[in-house]
Amino acid sequence: MTATRMTRQRREILDALDTRDFRSAQSWHERLRTTGSGVGLATVYRALQALAESGEVDAVVAESGETLYRRCEAGEEHHHHLRCRVCGKAVEIDVPSFEEFAARLAAEHGYARIDHTIELTGVCPDCTAEGRA
Amino acid sequence: MTATRMTRQRREILDALDTRDFRSAQSWHERLRTTGSGVGLATVYRALQALAESGEVDAVVAESGETLYRRCEAGEEHHHHLRCRVCGKAVEIDVPSFEEFAARLAAEHGYARIDHTIELTGVCPDCTAEGRA
DNA sequence: TTATCTGCAAACATTTTGCAGCGAG
DNA sequence: CTCGCTGCAAAATGTTTGCAGATAA
Secondary structure, three states, X not given: OOOOOOOHHHHHHHHHOOOOEOEXXXXXXXXXXXXXXXXXHHHXXXXXXXHXXXXXXXXXXXXXXXXXXXXXXXXXXXXXXXXXXXXXXXXXXXXXOHHHHHHHHHHHHOOEEEEEEEEXXXXXXXXXXXXXX | OOOOOXXXXXXXXXXXXXXXXXXXXXXXXXXXXXXXXXXXXHHHHHHHHHHHHOOOEEEEEOOOOOEEEEEOOOOOOOOEEEEEOOOOEEEEEXXXXXXXXXXXXXXXXXXXXXXXXXXXXXXXXXXHHOOOO
């Protein structure tokens, strides 16, 4: 049996994740240190991985190859994001009928165990205003 | 002014790329060596980068964080892929009206300079048959 | 008690860069 | 002749792992 211990570090990470931004493991770690926590980087990586696996956080791979994490809404199901390339802020969007479309397409080509990723990126209103892009 | 010289290495890389598979830079490099070419790994990275920038190859980021490259059809426009998670084989697909959908959505949220990535993955018929997944 | 978690440092994998020499134009 | 390209090896990045000690349950 695999348990999951709620350690101080784990709690701190969960707390820090309580924002709507997608950030890299390193970024979260930095934020934690700033906030006074002494969590180790490896621990952050391990925790985020575990959380992603159990579905408590979303993970997306950026163009740079970094993996970005963000807290999921509780009980949330499959969804997609529109993320700002500059500040990382993301809004959740609804892609109606896409699941269905993907399934049909997959069947057509004989592919099994289909999965899909839709990444929408742009520059959010704030960043546009500040000319940061 | 920036020129682009057609060297032996560049030609070899372009030739090797003449297949429909998405592969990592390292994988293409390995293939080149097998084929008898002595191109250096750094050169392959630099060439693929340049080619991706000029639109001659497609680049996608895998879940592992690796960047995968594939030759583009000449004059091809925006399109998407259904890629096999096991062998990497990809078929091109058409996602009707998605561009339009993305644009509308972006406007709704005030996001500018929208871009999107749709990655469909699955296990292709061959790999399913061979129980490789 | 004891299996899991933690921190650290070392190991890894992928990609980038510095530099001296080569060679396309 | 020039300036971009190449190979090599070193460096940078992002992430993972081994291990001994700490600690939830």
